[in-house]
Amino acid sequence: MLELSRQELDDYVPEVLRGSRKWRKTIWRALDTYLIEPLATGFRFLHLVIIFVPVICTVPVMWIGARRPDRDNERTGTLWWYGFLVASMERAGAAFIKLGQWAASRTDIFPTEMCSIMSALHSDAPAHSLKVTKQTIEKAFGRKFEDIFEEFHEKPLGVGAIAQVYKAKLKPDLAGSEDDASTEPQTLRERAFKRVDPLLKSTPHRVPSSYVAIKVLHPKIERMVRRDLRIMGAFASIINAIPTMEWLSFPDEVTQFGEMMRLQLDLRIESANLMIFRRNFRNRSTAWFPYPHGQYTTRQVLVEEYATGIPLEHFLQNGGGVFQKEIADEGLDAFLHMLLIDNFIHADLHPGNIMVRFYKPEPFDVGMNLTTLKGRPKANPNTSKDVTEDVLERLRPHRQEKDAWTRTLAQIDKEGYRPQLIFIDTGLVTQLNEENRKNFLDLFKSIAEFDGYKAGHLMTERCRQPDAVIDKEVFALKMQHLVLGVKSQTFALGNIKIGDILNEVLSMVRGHHVRLEGDFVNVVLSILLLEGIGRSLDPDLDLFSG
Incomplete structure (x- = not known):
């Protein structure tokens, strides 16, 4: 009888275990692909039928009611049906909320009022548990949760259709430094511009904050979206077969929408986009993008510098006062650079993704007080101080008082504070x-x-x-x-x-x-x-x- 030595036995057992594990994975993949996923997709289809059959049955309502000249001449019944459709899409979950938001941008296909109502789509998704968040973050950082943060705000800043966002403060050994690639001139022309730039307008100096915004994907969101995309694709093919509907080419649109969703479900892409924007704007003072901590970012977790700023919506509601032309011009300049020079365009530029920060420049010490053509001192990149928190404290009590808001802005201007735009949420770009x-x-x-x-x-x-x-x-x-x-x-x-x-x-x-x-x-x-x-x-x- 052949006997194995002790060493041969020690080598043989792990090999058997590895082989057994491999077979179990293969069997599980087969079950998941050919049994579990088809069943789950079938149940999901039934769920969507329950949600959308009433929407289909109420289509005749669109021909009822008086026309509204102030609403693109649509009937009152049509407007009600658009609202009912939007409410149903909110109940249907992440993929359909995103589909509605995407459809709102396609006024070349859908009626104007329908797009307007679709643009109000928001997520009613419940926040996933703090336990899941901690597990996901620990996996991204490769260490215990307690060893990552000095502070962690357990209540999410916001809960979206596919992710939720938290504010936290990293421990000193994890806080990153300003990325050299985004600030150091790379070409001879850029180095020359860097020398001349102080005489024109300089980007205010920034040190990345140890406070971070952490975006965490909802658990199992990728599988749910994948199932919904399969169902959408099947319906798109059916609609495309209807005479006169083929010009819409819905299958192609679903494919394009699916690609957009896949980009948003990999948070490493948003981190990479931030790096590109920071590099493109390294010699421009019109806009600033948060610093991404790429070493901690994974498919499920995005870690980026917490952007402290005043939401642009506040300026739209109360007015920009003495700063309104400067803010508008800087936004226009930033966008045209993206469009005409960089061909790398932030594709989600609604007011919620734009903020305004303030910094206080100091005159250059060159024997005289250099000023702009408007008589204002120029920003020294090495000494400009970020004073957004101070400005926020002074403006916050006047959010509902337009006159007081305008007077406070005028005083801030007299004190030499200058505005700069912050762009966030760079998951979607257009090239x-x-x-x-x-x-x-x-x-x-x-x-x-x-x-x-x-x-x-x-x-x-x-x-x-x-x-x-x-x-x-x-x-x-x-x-x-x-x-x-x-x-x-x-x-x-x-x-x-x-x-x-x-x-x-x-x-x-x-x-x-x-x-x-x-x-x-x-x-x-x-x-x-x-x-x-x-x-x-x-x-x-x-x-x-x-």
Whole structure:
């Protein structure tokens, strides 16, 4: 009888265990793929049927009621149905909330009022437990929870459809330093600019805060979204088979939406986007992006510097006072740099993702007091102090008192404080490919030259489905009529409200079945949002002057 030595036995047992573990994993994967997931998707389908069948059954309500001229001439029944649809999507969960938010941006496909109501979609998702949060964070940092933070605010700052966010303070040995790549000039031109920049306008010096914002994905959210995307894909194929509906190409839109969702479900992508934005803006003073702690960021956890700022919404509600033109101009400058120079555009620029911080510059010690053309001292990057917390304390009591708010801003201005924009939530970005970028610039050039007929033909020739366009010549003539109408009213390019033109264009696009590329529409919608924000602060904002 063959006997194994002690050493051979010690080597053999782990090998058997490893083989057994491998087989168990293989069997589990097979069960999960061919049994558990199909069953779970089936149950999820039944759940969605219960939610959306009433929505489908109430479609006839859309033809009931008087028309509302102030609501894009929609019937009262139609407006009620849009609201019912939105409420149902909120109940359906993360993927459908995100789908509604995405649909709200596609005014080239869906009615304007429907998009407006969809834009109000919010998540009613309950916060996941603190226990799950701690386990997920411990895995990301590779150490015990108590060894990571000096402070941890257990109540989430916000709970979204796919994640929730906490505020915490890292222990000193974990707090990062300012990333050299985002601050140090890399080229000869940038080094020269760095020398000249103090005579122009300098970026205020910043030391990353030890306070961080921690975004944690909800548990099992990826599997739930994956199931919903399968169901959406099946419905999109059914709708696409209906005559006259193929121009919408819903299967392609679901694919694009699915890709967007997958990007948001990997928080490493948002961290990488922050690094790119910081690098792109390293020599610009118009905007600041939080520092991401990439070494602790995983698919499920994003760790970034806590952005202390005043929400832009407060300035939109109460006015920007003496700062409103400066804030509007800096926002415009930052966006145009993203669009025209970087081709790396923040694709979610609503007011909730923009804040204003304040810093106090000191004059340069060069034997005289250097000032700007407006008579204000220039910022010294090495001595500028972040005073946002002080400004917040002074403004907070006056949030409901517009006059007091404006007076306080005027006093802050006299004391030499200057504003800077903060952009957050960079999970979604848009990069135009070479063809779409050329199309976009050609279109803007033709509008700027008041050649609406050329712009109309450019759009119909270069859209995704030129054969599906209805009445190309009529569309081009409508574009010409629109642009000439604007020209006859203004006689000056600086007075054009580009947002009004783009809204009209998107309405015509929908009516004539001109299918635009998704990233192209994202840029257009970003411009609409930007101009809406900018004109709220500065009615004379001129997009073309940038």
